[in-house]
Amino acid sequence: MTRPPMRNTARQTTLALLVVAALAALPLFLGTYEVDLVAKILVLAIFALSLELLVGQTGLVSFGHAAFFGLGAYTTALLLQDPDPRSFWLVLAAAMAMAGLYALPVAALSLRTRGVYFIMVTLAFAQLVYYVFHDTKVAKGSDGIYLTGIPQFSLAGWVPFDITKSLPFYYVALVLLCLVYAFLASLGASRFGRALAGIRANEQRMRAAGYATYPYKIAAFVIAAMLAGLAGFLKATRDGYVNPEMLAWHESGAVLLMIILGGLGRLRGAVIGAFAFVLLQEFFKNDAVFGDFAKRWQLLLGITVIACVLLLPHGLVGLSAQLRRRGNRDG
Amino acid sequence: MAEILLAARGITRTFGGLVAVNGVSLELERGAVHAVIGTNGAGKSTLINILSGELPASAGSVELLGRDVTRLSQPSRALLGLGRSYQRNTIFPHFTVAENCRLAAQARRQRPWAVWESAARCADAMPRARAALERAGLADDAERLAGSLPHGRKRQLEIALCLATQPRVLLLDEPLAGMGAEETERMLALLAQLKPDHAILLVEHDMDAVFRIADRITVMVNGTAIASDRPDDVRANPDVQRAYLGAGH
Numbered sequence: 370m371t372r373p374p375m376r377n378t379a380r381q382t383t384l385a386l387l388v389v390a391a392l393a394a395l396p397l398f399l400g401t402y403e404v405d406l407v408a409k410i411l412v413l414a415i416f417a418l419s420l421e422l423l424v425g426q427t428g429l430v431s432f433g434h435a436a437f438f439g440l441g442a443y444t445t446a447l448l449l450q451d452p453d454p455r456s457f458w459l460v461l462a463a464a465m466a467m468a469g470l471y472a473l474p475v476a477a478l479s480l481r482t483r484g485v486y487f488i489m490v491t492l493a494f495a496q497l498v499y500y501v502f503h504d505t506k507v508a509k510g511s512d513g514i515y516l517t518g519i520p521q522f523s524l525a526g527w528v529p530f531d532i533t534k535s536l537p538f539y540y541v542a543l544v545l546l547c548l549v550y551a552f553l554a555s556l557g558a559s560r561f562g563r564a565l566a567g568i569r570a571n572e573q574r575m576r577a578a579g580y581a582t583y584p585y586k587i588a589a590f591v592i593a594a595m596l597a598g599l600a601g602f603l604k605a606t607r608d609g610y611v612n613p614e615m616l617a618w619h620e621s622g623a624v625l626l627m628i629i630l631g632g633l634g635r636l637r638g639a640v641i642g643a644f645a646f647v648l649l650q651e652f653f654k655n656d657a658v659f660g661d662f663a664k665r666w667q668l669l670l671g672i673t674v675i676a677c678v679l680l681l682p683h684g685l686v687g688l689s690a691q692l693r694r695r696g697n698r699d700g
Numbered sequence: 701m702a703e704i705l706l707a708a709r710g711i712t713r714t715f716g717g718l719v720a721v722n723g724v725s726l727e728l729e730r731g732a733v734h735a736v737i738g739t740n741g742a743g744k745s746t747l748i749n750i751l752s753g754e755l756p757a758s759a760g761s762v763e764l765l766g767r768d769v770t771r772l773s774q775p776s777r778a779l780l781g782l783g784r785s786y787q788r789n790t791i792f793p794h795f796t797v798a799e800n801c802r803l804a805a806q807a808r809r810q811r812p813w814a815v816w817e818s819a820a821r822c823a824d825a826m827p828r829a830r831a832a833l834e835r836a837g838l839a840d841d842a843e844r845l846a847g848s849l850p851h852g853r854k855r856q857l858e859i860a861l862c863l864a865t866q867p868r869v870l871l872l873d874e875p876l877a878g879m880g881a882e883e884t885e886r887m888l889a890l891l892a893q894l895k896p897d898h899a900i901l902l903v904e905h906d907m908d909a910v911f912r913i914a915d916r917i918t919v920m921v922n923g924t925a926i927a928s929d930r931p932d933d934v935r936a937n938p939d940v941q942r943a944y945l946g947a948g949h
Contacts, residue, residue, distance in 0.1 A: 552815070560806050560812060560817065561811075561812040563799075564806070566792075566795075567803050570792040570794060571791065573790050576774045576775050577778055577786075577861075577862075578775075578804040578807040578864070578865050579776075581773065581775040581776075582775075588812065
């Protein structure tokens with residue numbers, strides 16, 4: 370799945386710029402509801418990208434990634450409990466730092482295990498945070514909490530817009546998604562990223578060559594957690610509300626499904642997967658199409674995901690290559 | 701005077717009640733191939749894993765280039781100049797042959813924080829990777845995907861991955877496993893060519909090859925080294941004949 374060092378970089382860059390331009394132009398043609406929906410997807414795409422670094426690039430299947438998303442969101446909410454606005458940058462940094470801080474011991478302990486044990490240990494650490502927020506009074510338990518203040522976006526004293534409004538939020542989310550994507554793309558081509566790919570392909574050889582693989586994996590885990598914290602910050606800022614369900618295991622499962630649906634091992638797979646997942650969800654929830662059955666949208670979504678996994682082993686990003694191969698075989 | 705690059709003294713390893721390796725000592729000198737032979741379960745793999753740092757020894761010490769490395773991890777030993785190959789290939793099948801070697805060569809200068817630098821353009825690793833490929837006879841296959849190589853070439857790549865880190869000591873675990881006659885000849889020629897500037901430990905089941913290329917042979921039975929001598933003396937040793945080579949060899 371790892372391709373030989375990019376030969377069609379130019380084409381890919383052009384394509385990426387076109388997609389960004391299209392997303393930037395999208396609000397011109399959509400209503401508020403749709404803009405909010407796409408903004409929600411952009412946030413989830415950041416979340417999915419953060420998990421792709423772990424699962425797709427490093428080969429570490431974490432089933433507790435929602436913990437870091439939720440920690441970012443809760444940190445944001447808890448910092449905004451009085452009406453005075455706080456700096457956007459400060460709250461963003463705090464949300465990412467909290468997620469990274471918790472990720473450090475979780476990574477150090479869970480990375481001593483492998484395979485299914487790693488999956489279970491990451492799940493356990495996520496459920497730990499879930500129960501802290503669900504069953505203690507730290508943040509009003511299962512009711513969740515509202516944000517009273519707002520993170521004020523300012524550049525050197527200039528406040529260009531109110532981030533909690535639909536359109537500004539959309540563009541901030543889009544810019545952050547582009548930055549996260551560019552960061553991960555650069556990281557993936559760097560020595561660090563190639564080392565992670567090597568660990569995924571053959572950790573034994575990496576150690577024999579002289580790479581201490583454990584600190585590499587811890588670093589990947591912490592970076593992934595901080596980016597998930599960033600997504601959590603955006604989510605809390607937009608919703609103005611957080612609750613423990615954001616850190617529950619089904620949220621970890623949903624983001625895992627997004628990157629599987631999109632295609633593991635490619636960054637754009639995570640973005641495509643986030644779009645596909647949420648749009649399918651919206652489609653199956655639509656009672657104009659499905660009538661009463663729309664209440665059972667999870668059933669249809671589940672069947673669709675299973676079908677996709679069976680029919681598209683490389684996810685949606687692998688679709689074109691798969692069709693080409695089939696064409697060659699038939700011809 | 702021979703240059704001893706790796707010295708193991710009194711290596712013992714127990715797993716519960718089982719003594720897998722029992723007080724084995726050996727020295728690897730530059731310009732020589734030291735073969736370790738023995739039946740399956742004799743403790744050869746355990747020994748090589750202890751020397752490379754993958755398994756801690758229960759007792760004994762390992763010295764690499766005059767430095768006590770008994771407590772050092774495998775990656776640290778690798779960076780000091782210890783390379784090893786595995787019985788089962790440890791190549792990166794989805795990378796090109798060149799990138800396989802580049803990744804191994806990059807271990808010498810990892811710079812993990814420099815996430816803005818493209819690995820493909822790092823000037824220091826590429827020449828070392830290319831030299832390793834050429835030495836292992838894979839220069840023409842550089843742009844192929846490693847997973848698509850025939851078996852013999854994959855075994856050569858396994859060796860090239862060791863060479864890319866510029867080791868001085870090579871631990872080779874059955875480099876001839878599963879090879880045809882022609883591939884075996886090519887590999888033996890490669891080992892002969894590596895011999896002058898490396899100290900080589902060779903674990904191998906192909907006895908003809910071992911007796912052709914080894915300068916010294918250690919015979920292991922049930923975790924103990926029952927003989928360690930020049931090939932002719934090992935062949936004549938009655939204990940070895942009884943325990944391993946079988947009558948009539």
